[in-house]
Amino acid sequence: xxxxxxxxxxxxxxxxxxxxxxxxxxxxxxxxxxxxxxxxxxxxxxxxxxxxxxxxxxxxxxxxxxxxxxxxxxxxxxxxxxxxxxxxxxxxxxxxxxxxxxxxx
Amino acid sequence: xxxxxxxxxxxxxxxxxxxxxxxxxxxxxxxxxxxxxxxxxxxxxxxxxxxxxxxxxxxxxxxxxxxxxxxxxxxxxxxxxxxxxxxxxxxxxxxxxxxxxxxxxxxxxxxxxxxxxxxxxxxxxxxxxxxxxxxxxxxxxxxxxxxxxxxxxxxxxxxxxxxxxxxxxxxxxxxxxxxxxxxxxxxxxxxxxxxxxxxxxxxxxxxxxxxxxxxxxxxxxxxxxxxxxxxxxxxxxxxxxxxxxxxxxxxxxxxxxxxxxxxxxxxxxxxxxxxxxxxxxxxxxxxxxxxxxxxxxxxxxxxxxxxxxxxxxxxxxxxxxxxxxxxxxxxxxxxxxxxxxxxxxxxxxxxxxxxxxxxxxxxxxxxxxxxxxxxxxxxxxxxxxxxxxxxxxxxxxxxxxxxxxxxxxxxxxxxxxxxxxxxxxxxxxxxxxxxxxxxxxxxxxxxxxxxxxxxxxxxxxxxxxxxxxxxxxxxxxxxxxxxxxxxxxxxxxxxxxxxxxxxxxxxx
Numbered sequence: 001x002x003x004x005x006x007x008x009x010x011x012x013x014x015x016x017x018x019x020x021x022x023x024x025x026x027x028x029x030x031x032x033x034x035x036x037x038x039x040x041x042x043x044x045x046x047x048x049x050x051x052x053x054x055x056x057x058x059x060x061x062x063x064x065x066x067x068x069x070x071x072x073x074x075x076x077x078x079x080x081x082x083x084x085x086x087x088x089x090x091x092x093x094x095x096x097x098x099x100x101x102x103x104x105x
Numbered sequence: 106x107x108x109x110x111x112x113x114x115x116x117x118x119x120x121x122x123x124x125x126x127x128x129x130x131x132x133x134x135x136x137x138x139x140x141x142x143x144x145x146x147x148x149x150x151x152x153x154x155x156x157x158x159x160x161x162x163x164x165x166x167x168x169x170x171x172x173x174x175x176x177x178x179x180x181x182x183x184x185x186x187x188x189x190x191x192x193x194x195x196x197x198x199x200x201x202x203x204x205x206x207x208x209x210x211x212x213x214x215x216x217x218x219x220x221x222x223x224x225x226x227x228x229x230x231x232x233x234x235x236x237x238x239x240x241x242x243x244x245x246x247x248x249x250x251x252x253x254x255x256x257x258x259x260x261x262x263x264x265x266x267x268x269x270x271x272x273x274x275x276x277x278x279x280x281x282x283x284x285x286x287x288x289x290x291x292x293x294x295x296x297x298x299x300x301x302x303x304x305x306x307x308x309x310x311x312x313x314x315x316x317x318x319x320x321x322x323x324x325x326x327x328x329x330x331x332x333x334x335x336x337x338x339x340x341x342x343x344x345x346x347x348x349x350x351x352x353x354x355x356x357x358x359x360x361x362x363x364x365x366x367x368x369x370x371x372x373x374x375x376x377x378x379x380x381x382x383x384x385x386x387x388x389x390x391x392x393x394x395x396x397x398x399x400x401x402x403x404x405x406x407x408x409x410x411x412x413x414x415x416x417x418x419x420x421x422x423x424x425x426x427x428x429x430x431x432x433x434x435x436x437x438x439x440x441x442x443x444x445x446x447x448x449x450x451x452x453x454x455x456x457x458x459x460x461x462x463x464x465x466x467x468x469x470x471x472x473x474x475x476x477x478x479x480x481x482x483x484x485x486x487x488x489x490x491x492x493x494x495x496x497x498x499x500x501x502x503x504x505x506x507x508x509x510x511x512x513x514x515x516x517x518x519x520x521x522x523x524x525x526x527x528x529x530x531x532x533x534x535x536x537x538x539x540x541x542x543x544x545x546x547x548x549x550x551x552x553x554x555x556x557x558x559x560x561x562x563x564x565x566x567x568x569x570x571x572x573x574x575x576x577x578x579x580x581x582x583x584x585x586x587x588x589x590x591x592x593x594x595x596x597x598x599x600x601x602x603x604x605x606x607x608x609x610x611x612x613x
């Protein structure tokens with residue numbers, strides 16, 4: 001690992017951490033959306049319902065931005081860890097090939 | 106219960122006012138019956154369900170609280186450079202910006218919960234008041250003497266009639282107050298919802314078609330705690346970027362990639378959102394490349410001194426007694442378009458101006474704006490409200506980039522001594538400010554005054570319960586309680602001209 005300068009295990013840990021934060025955000029969003037989905041009767045007046053719905057829609061979009069960023073980060077980190085791991089394996093293989101005289105570097 | 110139309114409440118108020126005005130011994134019983142038929146309907150809304158709704162916001166605020174710091178902690182770790190977005194950014198920057206945005210949720214949701222709870226409390230009080238009024242009306246209906254309208258005269262003491270009419274009129278006025286208070290509370294809550302909505306800029310920008318990374322980075326870029334691009338500009342930017350050809354987009358991406366900082370990138374995109382051509386924006390990007398954040402803020406936001414619009418220690422002020430309207434337009438342009446601000450603070454080859462040179466340039470801009478806005482109206486009388494609207498839409502320097510869309514800015518007259526008349530317009534003005542539009546307002550010593558003492562100021566921001574108001578007389582930005590503005594009581598802000606006579610409203 002140290003030879004390539006990447007801590008593959010660490011990056012996998014970061015990917016998992018990002019995924020967990022994404023799960024937390026999705027759970028909060030889902031709970032909030034369910035609890036606020038039928039506010040018309042509580043609010044009563046049409047002007048309040050439309051203002052509330054506009055606010056709720058905007059924040060639904062904002063939640064989606066949060067979760068998309070974290071999901072994207074998690075995905076990128078996972079891919080990076082896989083790529084680094086493959087490079088590391090190839091590097092190890094190359095070293096072994098050199099050792100056994102199969103490959104010239 | 107289905108929702109009730111807000112206008113229906115206005116109709117009820119009008120009907121009750123007619124009943125109160127026409128009270129006489131013959132109409133008394135019928136008036137009580139009609140008032141009862143109105144007041145016996147429960148008020149729209151449910152206080153208990155509102156409290157449950159508020160709890161949902163409190164719960165989400167509490168649960169999301171730790172996530173922002175957790176994301177910041179992740180960004181502070183050594184993250185590999187894995188991010189691939191359309192703006193040249195590192196993974197750490199995107200995660201840090203996203204963390205900043207997540208941290209905006211708890212205060213916004215707590216504010217929403219508090220607003221809903223407050224409305225629930227008002228609704229409970231008003232419902233109790235309604236029931237009390239109803240009991241009094243029932244009681245009156247059983248006690249009030251009737252009059253035989255078919256000619257049989259019932260001898261009743263006139264003083265007794267007068268007392269009955271007075272009592273019933275008081276009950277009807279009490280009912281009118283009840284529905285007025287309900288509308289006032291609803292107006293305030295609707296404004297508070299718009300305020301909370303304005304904090305969700307990234308989501309709105311993505312909805313308008315902006316790339317995720319761009320939206321996060323831009324929404325998180327703030328100057329003095331406020332987003333550099335308001336939601337209206339973010340939405341407009343999304344539309345502009347969405348309409349670009351691949352070649353145009355590549356050209357924009359190339360200049361963004363060369364920018365030295367996220368703030369530099371944000372100013373480039375703000376210039377695009379303000380309606381400048383891509384070629385002009387590319388030139389501008391080259392002019393500001395490599396400048397420090399403080400240089401950018403000083404020159405492009407005139408933000409060198411807190412609570413003032415100024416450059417090199419010189420405030421942006423009106424040049425003559427009659428140019429408060431012109432200076433308000435110039436200030437709005439400077440706040441909306443960084444290329445306009447750049448031209449105010451630099452010479453032909455980008456050389457920074459001195460404060461004195463800046464003052465001279467502002468004076469020339471004020472005069473050019475005044476010439477543009479006053480084609481008929483005498484300049485000695487200042488600027489007419491429709492002149493200010495024209496200046497905001499496309500003044501000497503091109504207005505504020507026509508950010509209000511095809512409708513542009515228009516004049517909304519206000520009678521701030523009649524809260525019911527002024528509330529919707531003033532609340533709409535605050536919502537426009539929440540969306541990122543600067544909003545000029547006309548203050549005057551008395552209503553309908555378009556002469557002596559008339560003074561334009563510019564609402565530049567809204568945070569919590571405070572409005573930021575720029576005064577071209579001194580260049581200062583003062584925090585004013587929004588309730589003062591909504592209640593038509595601007596005495597504390599401007600003793601000489603406390604009345605809001607007109608609002609120059611985007612889309613108005």
